[in-house]
Amino acid sequence: MYELTVEPRFGDIDGLRHINNTVLAVWFEQARNPVFKLFTPNFSTTHEDWKLIMAHTDFDFVGQMKLGQYINIKTYVSRVGNKSFTLYHEAWQDGKLCVKGSAVVVHFDFIEQKTVPIPDDIREKLMEHFIDLDENKN
DSSP, X not given: OEEEEEOOOGGGBXXXXXXXXXXXXXXXXXXXXXXXXXXXXXXXXXXXXXXXXXXXXXXXXXXXXXXXXXXXXXXXXXXXXXXXXXXXXXXXXXXXXXXXXXXXXXXXXXXXXXXOOOOHHHHHHHHTTBOOTXXXXX
């Protein structure tokens, strides 16, 4: 599992003084950086170097988050396919799960404009962070 701690900013809250739902997309993307670096260690975003494309994201808001307390973002790998993988994210505040979501990421060659298989060495590194979501449902 990868972990990221976020300190909410004043601008992250909405009119009800909750963390705005749009902020989670940014925080979950930031939490994906270590995974991105598995594919592009120098974090170069040129078409020659960058190897990933986002195919899908979703969020389930299961609790409220507020300004004044840190948010802990946990990122797991919940599926590894031949050319894509799924990340599972959780946002926790004050010991409570507040948001969970997923992101499907595709290994992509921007020069050839096609999907490509995930290399075995990266697949192994992804599996180090694997979580079986069916097994962890309670």
